[in-house]
Amino acid sequence: MVEASDEATREHSHVQRVVYFLSAMRHYASDLRHRGYTVDYAELGTVSSLEAGIEHALAHLLPDELHATEAGDYRCEQMLEACASRAGIPLTWHANRLVLCSRGEFADHARGRKTLRMEYFYREMRKKHGVLMDGGKPVGGSWNYDSDNRSSFPKSGPPEPIPRPEHRSDRITSEVTKAVAEHLPDLPGRIDRFIWPVTPEEAQSDLNEFIEKRLPVFGRYQDAIWQNEQLLYHSRISPALNTGLLDPREVIAAAETAFREEKAPIASVEGFIRQILGWREYIRGIYWYSMPDYLEMNELGATEPLPGFFWTGDTEMNCVSDVVAGLNEYAYEHHIQRLMVTGLYAMLLGVAPRAIHAWYMAMFVDSVEWVTLPNVIGMSQYADGGIMASKPYAATGKYIQRMSNYCASCRFDPAKATGEDACPFTTLYWDFLDRHQEKLRTNMRMALQVKNLDRKSAIEINAIREAATIHRNKGNAS
Ligand SMILES: Cc1cc2nc3c(=O)[nH]c(=O)nc-3n(C[C@H](O)[C@H](O)[C@H](O)COP(=O)(O)OP(=O)(O)OC[C@H]3O[C@@H](n4cnc5c(N)ncnc54)[C@H](O)[C@@H]3O)c2cc1C
Ligand code: SF4
Incomplete structure (x- = not known):
């Protein structure tokens, strides 16, 4: 070793x-x-x-x-x-016992298909492994409860108490922390809130706590975001899964048991199992199916450097600033923070895929190339031209306003694309559609968004282009 x-x-x-x-x-x-x-x-x-x-x-x-x-x-x-x-x-x-779908099995699944969508792969995996199945049918009659997984929090915030993770530092972790300070000084991030399990026993104890206390509410608020709350009801098991401290089969079985014993609703349990049996296995399949070409993909020709505030959080955008502060504290963002705050901003700005991938690899406790790369290059940046996602995850600041409480205390207005208080996400969203409209017009799933662009006057478009250029120059200077 x-x-x-x-x-x-x-x-x-x-x-x-x-x-x-x-x-x-x-x-x-x-x-x-x-x-x-x-x-x-x-x-x-x-x-x-x-x-x-x-x-x-x-x-x-x-x-x-x-x-x-x-x-x-x-x-x-x-x-x-x-x-x-x-x-x-x-x-x-x-064979790698830490995954359920071998490279060969994924290649069999992919062979002859025009597109590789997660949903069909996931259904195959459910059947093959007999997970959440009643005979040949999905439990509850539906394969997917995604539409029950998108609630935002009420105005008063997260409804159930969020159990606080313990700071962990035994003798070995303390020795490692000292050695790292000596040999690798000046690494980014803080170490005073180290919460991660470093043994199988600790990882199992965290999993038990999640299944008992957070899984019942996890599904409903899977996509929600809240200021100063980085962890919410998420499981935080990705580092343990990626390093083999937890076996995905046991995690899936524990969640299914919670459902069968009526300790958690189907929308939560299916939503959670879909992440592991569906997304995680599918992501690994895509990685091995597409490497080494995947690393170089840049469908949208993005070339901007990564803004300095991705490391420091020093920006007036309240959402980005809070997410980066939490990242420095825990080396973790939950999925929607990754996809719809930092990832979305980078895609709208036009950051080079390799630069944003390097940042995700650097700053997250759970990063390993096979899982980080398809999530960044494919899911969040659309740099693979649709191998993974059927369309770019492009949205204005209004998405963030709907899913969080960030905008209420931000100096920008998510409804505005131009003007002194225009939200940078909203400015860059229209600029993104404008810059890539030729390509996006060929994608049926983008038709409505492009149609809305067509409704803007030439004067409005020029003002958006100008605002985006000013923002881009400012961002890159920080
Ligand atoms: C831009 C971007 C970068 C990402 N980088 C990583 C990474 O470096 N390492 C990593 O493990 N995940 C990555 N993900 C996927 C996902 O965001 C994390 O797995 C999840 O947020 C980890 O937190 P959790 O354990 O609390 O997850 P939960 O929300 O509780 O989900 C349970 C588990 O499902 C699995 N899972 C969920 N979504 C995905 C997904 N899209 N791909 C693969 N597995 C998934 C994870 O193992 C996770 O632990 C990334 C997603 C995006 C959009
Ligand atoms: S207004 Fe825009 S920049 Fe500010 S928090 Fe909302 S989405 Fe983020």
Whole structure:
């Protein structure tokens, strides 16, 4: 096992992301040793990269063959293949037990299809794994309760108390935090609110707490946002799932049991299971089906640099400022904050897909390329031209106003596209439609939005273009 510093410095990494991975690794190594295994472990500061660590091990241990679990990332797979080839030994890949759909199964699903939509894949997975099924039919008579998953909070805010996560720092995590401060000073983000589970037992305890206290309300408010509330009723299990501290099968079974025992409604349980059995598996399928080309996709020809306030939160846009402040505190945003605040703003502004992808990789405790890349390049930026999403997730500030309480205390007005108090999201939305109208006109699902653009006069369009240019120049200067 190698604590490779270049994994944290290739792109700037949030300090919690680094501490999380290294602490989970050290706990795992300690557990293996207790179980009688010999672990060859390189601590931070001794080896610069995973490749160097493997080369070193190959040179010293002189194995006859190399065995590996299917790599998460394309880069890692290529690197291991190259190491084995240089050493002149065979490399055997083993199935990854942390996913339910193998690469081959996804390729079978994709073969012959014109489009790859998550919904059809998800239904196949439900049937294949017998999840939320009554005989051959979906439980409750419907495959999908998405329309019950979109409520915003009442004016008074989240209706049920949100249990506060505990700060976690045992001896190993404290040692890792010190080592990171010594070897990798100046990483972005705060470390004083470290809440992430670093052992399977801690992850299981968090899952139990979610199923009991938050799952019943999760579904209804899955898309809602609230100022100063980064975590809400979300499960926060993505880091544990991505590092293997939790098995997705057990998570799905725990949620289904809560439904069967009438402890959580179908809309919550189906909504939650859809994220894991549907979205997560589908995203992994898309990644391996489309790499390495996916990394370079830029359908909308976006070239803007990432504004500096994505790191600091120093912007007058209340929504972006609050989301980035929460991100610095927890290395986490929930899905709609990622998709409809930071992701939406970057797409409307026209940030280069590689630049916004690098930011998502850096700042999130759960980032690993196979899951971050399709979510960023495909779902949030539409840079894959519709492989994943049937249309760009483009919206004005009014979407954020509907789903949150941000706009009430913002100096901008989400209804306005021009003028001193115009909301930058709204300005950039119309500018986005205007800039890409030729392409968007060919997409039936964008017809209504483009039609609304056609209703604007030439004077209005010119004013929007001017406002967008002024905003773009200001944003890039900060
Ligand atoms: C721009 C963007 C970047 C993202 N980057 C990442 C990332 O780096 N790592 C990551 O794990 N997820 C990523 N996601 C997906 C999703 O936002 C996170 O999985 C989720 O917010 C994690 O919080 P949670 O565990 O509280 O999720 P919950 O809302 O409680 O959902 C439960 C679980 O479902 C899975 N899930 C939900 N949505 C997705 C999805 N779209 N893709 C894959 N799995 C999903 C996750 O494992 C998650 O833990 C990204 C989404 C967007 C729009
Ligand atoms: S008015 Fe615009 S910038 Fe301000 S919080 Fe609302 S959406 Fe965000």
